[in-house]
Amino acid sequence: MLEMREIAPDIFFLKVPVPLTVGDINVYIFRGDVPTLLDTGTNTPGVFDLIQTALNKLKIKKLEQVILTHWHVDHAGTAHLFAGQGARILMNMKEYFRWKSFMEGETDDLFREWAREEAATSSISLIDDMCKAYGKLRQKMTVLPDHVEEIVPMQILQAGNYFLQSILTPGHTEGHLAFFENRGKRLFSGDMLLPDMISYPDIWREEGKFTSGLVSHLQSLDIMEKLDANAYFPSHGEPQLDPALRCQETRNEIHKQAVQYDSTRSVFENAVRLNHGTENLAGLFMRLHYVYGWKKIFEQNHKSLDG
Ligand SMILES: [Zn+2]
Incomplete structure (x- = not known):
């Protein structure tokens, strides 16, 4: 059974089971002028086929591009297979290099x-x-594509018949991107705004010193809150209204846990x-x-x- 539904005209939500504790990941399909997939699931049996079945059902013959929120295996794991079919893979290069160093x-x-x-x-x-x-x-659940194209912060990308603006939202990873669809005020929040949990913060180096993504996560919540979005479409859990409220809740929760x-x-x-x-x-x-x-x-x- 395909768990797919149209969340806005020609934007589809698809739930993809993955063999991780998180259980599944949401990917989003944009039908129209620039057929686009946002995130891909793990490179494990059945995942690519499931997305392919969904694309067939939507009569999308060729995917033009795959946009990735971040490099993690449940988000980017099958990107190479879509690249093999001629789709362009787009992501923040910081994420690509982290992915590469993970594989190595x-x-x-x-x-x-x-x-x-x-x-x-x-x-x-x-x-x-x-x-x-x-x-x-996790290394077995992902394959690094040979070639990706860079998304820089605040870049406008066409997806289907929509335009998405990339929003740099570090925390869970250093180069995590969320995407804002301005016309419908929809936020595709990746792992940085989730209805039922707070994604774990990565650790990286900044100017030679170790830093925690949790500090950046708080700043990213401020950024997402100010977007004035009506709804958010997360990578895990159900789409929700009032992202600003969830930003406040998440911020409070982080401070409480700390x-x-x-x-x-x-x-x-x-x-x-x-x-x-x-x-x-x-x-x-x-x-x-x-x-x-x-x-x-x-x-x-x-x-x-x-x-
Ligand atoms: Zn992740």
Whole structure:
């Protein structure tokens, strides 16, 4: 059964099951002058066929382009297959390079370095196991396309019969893009505004120093709130009205969660305590990311209090 529906004239919502804890991902199909797919699902059996079935049903013979919100496997996993059919793949180049380094195992090195410098853990074998549990599994769910085209922030892209403006919304990843359809005031929010959860913040380097995406996430919420959108179309969960309200809720929720950070302990100790031990490695990996974000928010608050 295809779980597909028209959410606006010639814009279609399609729910795609993926073998990750999140369960499924929403992709959006724009029919019209420039047939477009927004995000793609994982490169796992059935996913590409499901989207293909949907395109056939909509009588879209050739997809002109695939637009990606970010590089994660559930969003970009089958892009190479559409590229093989002649579709252009469009994304923020920051995301492409992160994707490339993920495929080459370099993100593991970055995480190891971060764990040593910022989380204060001496258990390198545990960090290695975590990388294995998290990364290696996911590497099988995605293939890096040979060639992609760049989307820069604030770029206007035609999709179907609509125009989308790319909105740089870092947090979950460094180069995450949301897309705003101005005429209908619709926000395609990717993983940066979700109705039922808050996506985990990535860790990256800025001017040589490690930083948490959670700090950027708060700023991205401000940006999305000011767009004056009527509805948002997330990558997970159902489309919703009132994105500004959800931006406020998410911001409040992040601040509320951040209080759990215990500044007398290391990031690693905080994460282990919240994870009730080190057994659940995927859980610990996530928690390390959140706790680091809470630490950064804590430091920021204290800096502004001192100042
Ligand atoms: Zn993601």
